[in-house]
Amino acid sequence: xxxxxxxxxxxxxxxxxxxxDLRPRKGLGQHFLADPNVLHKIVEAADLxxxxxxxxxxxxxxxxxxxxxxxxxxxxxxxxxxxMLGVLRGELAHLANLHLVQGDILQLDPATLIRDALxxxxxxxxxxxxxxxxxxxxxxAAIRHLLEADLPPRRLVLTVQREVAKRIVAGPGDMxxxxxxxxxxxxxxxxxxxxxxxxxxxxxxxxxxxxxxxCIPGPSDAETFFRVARAGFGQKRKQLKxxxxxxxxxxxxxxxxxxxxxxxxxxxxxxxxxxAEWVSLAREFGSQxxxxxx
Numbered sequence: 001x002x003x004x005x006x007x008x009x010x011x012x013x014x015x016x017x018x019x020x021d022l023r024p025r026k027g028l029g030q031h032f033l034a035d036p037n038v039l040h041k042i043v044e045a046a047d048l049x050x051x052x053x054x055x056x057x058x059x060x061x062x063x064x065x066x067x068x069x070x071x072x073x074x075x076x077x078x079x080x081x082x083x084m085l086g087v088l089r090g091e092l093a094h095l096a097n098l099h100l101v102q103g104d105i106l107q108l109d110p111a112t113l114i115r116d117a118l119x120x121x122x123x124x125x126x127x128x129x130x131x132x133x134x135x136x137x138x139x140x141a142a143i144r145h146l147l148e149a150d151l152p153p154r155r156l157v158l159t160v161q162r163e164v165a166k167r168i169v170a171g172p173g174d175m176x177x178x179x180x181x182x183x184x185x186x187x188x189x190x191x192x193x194x195x196x197x198x199x200x201x202x203x204x205x206x207x208x209x210x211x212x213x214x215c216i217p218g219p220s221d222a223e224t225f226f227r228v229a230r231a232g233f234g235q236k237r238k239q240l241k242x243x244x245x246x247x248x249x250x251x252x253x254x255x256x257x258x259x260x261x262x263x264x265x266x267x268x269x270x271x272x273x274x275x276a277e278w279v280s281l282a283r284e285f286g287s288q289x290x291x292x293x294x
Contacts, residue, residue, distance in 0.1 A: 013200040016061045016091070022083050024201055029135025030081070032060050033159070035198035038209075039067050045191045045211045046129050046157045048072045053114060055153065057105045057132035057142065062088045068131060069095045076117045076128075078105050106141055111151035126151060133159040140178055147185040147214065148222075156186070156212040165190050165208035172274045177233040183275045184225060186214035225282040232270040232278075240273070241266040248285065258284040 013034040017023065024030040033039060042064060048054065052072040059065040059077040061084065068075045069092070078101045079085050085102050092098055099117035101108075114128050130153040134142050139160050146153060160168075169188045170179045182188050194207040231247025232240055245255045259266045262280040264273065273281070 011091070013061060013063065016087055017200075020083070020087050020090070022087070025081065025083075028081060029137060030060065031133075031135075031199040031201060031203045033063060033133060033194070033198060034200045035194075038192065038194050038198050039064050041192045042131065042157060042159065042209055043067045043071050045209055046071075046131050046155065048129065053118065053126075053128040055110055055114060055128050055130045057130065058134065059088060059100075060084050060133070062092050064131070064133070065092060065098065066095070069098050072129075073097060074118055075099070076101060076113050078103055078108065078113065080104055106138065106145050110146060110149045110153065114151075127154050129153055130156040130158075132156070136161055136164070139164055143178075143182060147182070147212075152185065152214055154214055156210075156214070157191075158210045158212070159194065159207055160210060161203075162193060162206040162208045165210045168210055168212075172272055172277075175271045175273060177229060180229050180233075180275060180278055181226070182212060184222075184278075186212040188212045221282065221286050224286040225279065228282045228285050229278055232273075232281075236270045238269070239266070240264075240268050240270050243270060 011019065013032045024032065046054065046068070048068070048071040050073050054068050054072045054075045056065055056068060056075055056077040059079050065075060065077050065088065074097050076099045077088065079088065080103065082102065085100060088100055101113060110128070110130075111126065114126060130146055132142065143156070143158070146156060167176050167178050168182050169190055170176065188210055190208050191211050192209040194209065196202040196204070196206050199207075228244070228248070231244050233243075234247045235243040241252060241255045241259060244250065245252050248255070256266045259281065262277065262284045264277055264281060
């Protein structure tokens with residue numbers, strides 16, 4: 001994909017804030033990405049086409065939105081802050097393929113947002129890519145909301161705190177509930193590191209861009225999988241057999257037997273299991289539940 005060159009005439013972050021008499025809202029975790037090279041990297045990671053559909057979450061001042069609209073067929077941008085929407089309407093009104101929505105993404109259905117914005121010729125098959133700069137306080141909730149949607153995106157390109165990015169892509173030995181949850185639905189990888197100085201105002205920590213290519217449906221029954229994973233990580237300092245027994249309300253012997261059938265040593269801890277092992281374990285507990293129900 002050939003990206004259009006950065007428009008040197010477009011106003012920068014500080015110019016826009018001054019023009020609209022706005023200041024970043026700390027309560028909303030607002031840090032505006034100002035480095036055009038990083039913006040290009042994010043658009044490249046999204047791997048868009050001129051017929052592609054993008055759901056952008058938190059467009060802010062529209063620095064990335066402008067680039068996405070140049071590369072994609074349709075951009076649906078969801079912004080919570082009314083002040084930011086004023087900037088977007090004032091600066092990007094000329095973009096015919098941009099649709100602005102005010103709201104909290106956690107309260108909105110992604111598929112409905114896309115369907116309401118798209119012309120009929122782009123409705124089938126309905127595929128879209130999510131691009132988002134997520135503040136720390138909604139990162140986990142937003143990822144789960146998007147991946148568990150009735151119509152999940154085919155790809156997510158997320159700007160998150162670097163430590164969160166490292167947790168998302170972690171492997172056995174450093175696994176967390178976040179890593180297991182994301183990797184159940186897709187394959188994540190870090191595509192770029194973003195220094196704090198690339199933002200206005202600069203946050204206290206560096207960030208990273210994570211690309212998640214989804215693979216829906218998941219490899220097993222999702223309800224059982226997450227019930228088992230939450231129980232396992234609920235007391236991650238304990239041996240997994242004890243955490244599962246407490247979290248699932250099962251006897252220690254039942255848990256040990258299920259772990260043995262899954263080929264997992266009952267003395268291991270949650271963070272050491274691979275995704276495949278979690279899937280096997282969930283399958284065993286799912287089988288136990290079906291036997292008890294019959």
